[in-house]
Amino acid sequence: xxxxxxxxxxxxxxxxxxxxxxxxxxxxxxxxxxxxxxxxxxxxxxxxxxxxxxxxxxxxxxxxxxxxxxxxxxxxxxxxxxxxxxxxxxxxxxxxxxxxxxxxxxxxxxxxxxxxxxxxxxxxxxxxxxxxxxxxxxxxxxxxxxxxxxxxxxxxxxxxxxxxxxxxxxxxxxxxxxxxxxxxxxxxxxxxxxxxxxxxxxxxxxxxxxxxxxxxxxxxxxxxxxxxxxxxxxxxxxxxxxxxxxxxxx
Amino acid sequence: xxxxxxxxxxxxxxxxxxxxxxxxxxxxxxxxxxxxxxxxxxxxxxxxxxxxxxxxxxxxxxxxxxxxxxxxxxxxxxxxxxxxxxxxxxxxxxxxxxxxxxxxxxxxxxxxxxxxxxxxxxxxxxxxxxxxxxxxxxxxxxxxxxxxxxxxxxxxxxxxxxxxxxxxxxxxxxxxxxxxxxxxxxxxxxxxxxxxxxxxxxxxxxxxxxxxxxxxxxxxxxxxxxxxxxxxxxxxxxxxxxxxxxxxxx
DNA sequence: CGTTCAATTGACTCGGCTCAAGCAACGTGG
DNA sequence: CCACGTTGCTTGAGCCGAGTCAATTGAACG
Numbered sequence: 001x002x003x004x005x006x007x008x009x010x011x012x013x014x015x016x017x018x019x020x021x022x023x024x025x026x027x028x029x030x031x032x033x034x035x036x037x038x039x040x041x042x043x044x045x046x047x048x049x050x051x052x053x054x055x056x057x058x059x060x061x062x063x064x065x066x067x068x069x070x071x072x073x074x075x076x077x078x079x080x081x082x083x084x085x086x087x088x089x090x091x092x093x094x095x096x097x098x099x100x101x102x103x104x105x106x107x108x109x110x111x112x113x114x115x116x117x118x119x120x121x122x123x124x125x126x127x128x129x130x131x132x133x134x135x136x137x138x139x140x141x142x143x144x145x146x147x148x149x150x151x152x153x154x155x156x157x158x159x160x161x162x163x164x165x166x167x168x169x170x171x172x173x174x175x176x177x178x179x180x181x182x183x184x185x186x187x188x189x190x191x192x193x194x195x196x197x198x199x200x201x202x203x204x205x206x207x208x209x210x211x212x213x214x215x216x217x218x219x220x221x222x223x224x225x226x227x228x229x230x231x232x233x234x235x236x237x238x239x240x241x242x243x244x245x246x247x248x249x250x
Numbered sequence: 251x252x253x254x255x256x257x258x259x260x261x262x263x264x265x266x267x268x269x270x271x272x273x274x275x276x277x278x279x280x281x282x283x284x285x286x287x288x289x290x291x292x293x294x295x296x297x298x299x300x301x302x303x304x305x306x307x308x309x310x311x312x313x314x315x316x317x318x319x320x321x322x323x324x325x326x327x328x329x330x331x332x333x334x335x336x337x338x339x340x341x342x343x344x345x346x347x348x349x350x351x352x353x354x355x356x357x358x359x360x361x362x363x364x365x366x367x368x369x370x371x372x373x374x375x376x377x378x379x380x381x382x383x384x385x386x387x388x389x390x391x392x393x394x395x396x397x398x399x400x401x402x403x404x405x406x407x408x409x410x411x412x413x414x415x416x417x418x419x420x421x422x423x424x425x426x427x428x429x430x431x432x433x434x435x436x437x438x439x440x441x442x443x444x445x446x447x448x449x450x451x452x453x454x455x456x457x458x459x460x461x462x463x464x465x466x467x468x469x470x471x472x473x474x475x476x477x478x479x480x481x482x483x484x485x486x487x488x489x490x491x492x493x494x495x496x497x498x499x500x
Numbered sequence: 501c502g503t504t505c506a507a508t509t510g511a512c513t514c515g516g517c518t519c520a521a522g523c524a525a526c527g528t529g530g
Numbered sequence: 531c532c533a534c535g536t537t538g539c540t541t542g543a544g545c546c547g548a549g550t551c552a553a554t555t556g557a558a559c560g
Contacts, residue, residue, distance in 0.1 A: 072399075074402075082406040096395065096396055099389055128381045131377040132377075134377055142350060145398060148398040152324075156449030191538075192537095196406075203517070204516050451548070456507065456508065459507095
């Protein structure tokens with residue numbers, strides 16, 4: 001695949017941000033909206049498979065995902081890869097790099113992704129002038145922490161089958177909430193991604209996913225996972241769901 | 251052990267906070283210090299083994315650890331437990347509960363722990379009036395996220411021996427930075443804690459720790475882990491260290 | 501002086517890994 | 531338009547890391 005160079009542009013004005021139409025996201029005050037408009041520098045579009053941020057990079061930007069799917073990951077020297085979490089519309093990426101200097105993980109696109117690019121230098125202004133937005137950023141960081149807690153519980157203590165069911169139910173719930181599915185619930189990941197998320201080998205991941213497919217919970221085709229029975233997955237995982245209602249975004 | 255009731259008191263004034271003497275923590279401005287003094291309501295002392303916060307609790311307080319060791323964990327319905335991270339002096343606990351309503355994990359003391367108790371309601375004032383402290387809270391949340399990323403990589407992709415070495419090296423590094431050791435580097439955990447952190451059984455954990463002991467990296471005695479060779483542990487884990495210099499605390 | 505909790509150790513089993521092939525769907529170049 | 535090389539999914543065989551069961555020791559506690 002010939003990866004095109006990333007495309008910069010300034011298309012969507014924040015006033016007509018498509019994310020604002022989605023029910024899970026909280027309303028902005030007009031004053032907040034005005035600031036965010038100025039905070040946003042431009043938009044960036046990348047292809048599926050493109051690397052958005054690299055571990056070790058210093059001058060990372062701050063982004064919000066406008067559309068598309070991606071994932072955060074870390075690798076060991078010998079190449080072993082661990083996927084940490086998935087990024088979807090409304091997610092803030094690059095916060096670690098912006099706040100603490102250096103990125104400690106990479107981010108890669110699973111589908112074509114478009115991003116809002118924010119002025120890194122204006123972040124301090126946000127904290128100084130817009131406490132409610134500053135609070136939102138902390139909220140987002142705390143939410144990410146919460147999800148990582150759940151993943152850690154999953155990898156550490158759930159069985160392979162439970163883990164797989166949990167992961168797919170988790171992605172399904174998030175996608176559903178963001179109205180990412182029309183009709184079919186297709187998650188754009190390969191079994192290799194699942195393996196690298198669950199800490200399993202591909203072979204064993206394949207056999208485990210096959211069990212879920214045999215139970216008629218999912219079905220795998222063309223590099224995507226189709227969710228057939230979300231509730232069945234949650235039951236198989238022993239997972240209660242995200243339990244989150246309205247959330248902020250920047 | 252007859253757990254005494256937690257003891258509330260107001261002893262240490264922030265101006266003479268013992269944590270401020272430790273080099274890793276950043277300096278407060280006098281104006282910040284003044285606010286934090288008012289933000290702090292009282293102090294709380296709990297015994298080893300006491301539960302500081304419970305998963306599902308709603309009106310959680312916000313604390314900073316003044317002294318002692320503890321850990322955050324989650325459990326599955328059938329009792330499987332996963333330790334998520336350890337808490338040490340300077341760590342903020344209860345942020346998730348304060349910001350998002352409900353605690354999704356519990357916190358337990360490993361040693362006698364003393365805590366600063368903060369006024370939950372004044373948190374918004376902090377965001378409104380003290381942007382630098384608000385930024386610090388985000389910094390702390392982002393740092394926790396970073397550590398969870400590393401733990402996830404560890405549990406997901408490192409071997410049992412590497413994981414164990416990583417965990418102990420990690421605790422050792424943090425303790426060293428906080429000047430928690432005088433002479434002996436003793437970490438107050440049992441092998442059950444190690445097992446529940448690494449996602450292993452106690453039996454296998456014991457055999458793995460024995461290997462580290464045979465290599466003269468650690469030695470286990472009286473419910474504590476003595477670190478003999480911190481660099482050796484880091485090498486065995488293939489871990490670079492925390493790489494963090496000065497950090498904020500509240 | 502029994503009881504309890506943590507650390508140990510051995511025996512046996514099993515979940516998950518590695519190795520190895522095979523197959524289907526693509527995209528590319530001749 | 532076909533022969534490839536590639537990527538992703540599948541499956542079987544055999545092995546090993548890690549789990550379970552079980553029993554022992556030693557220290558701390560009441």
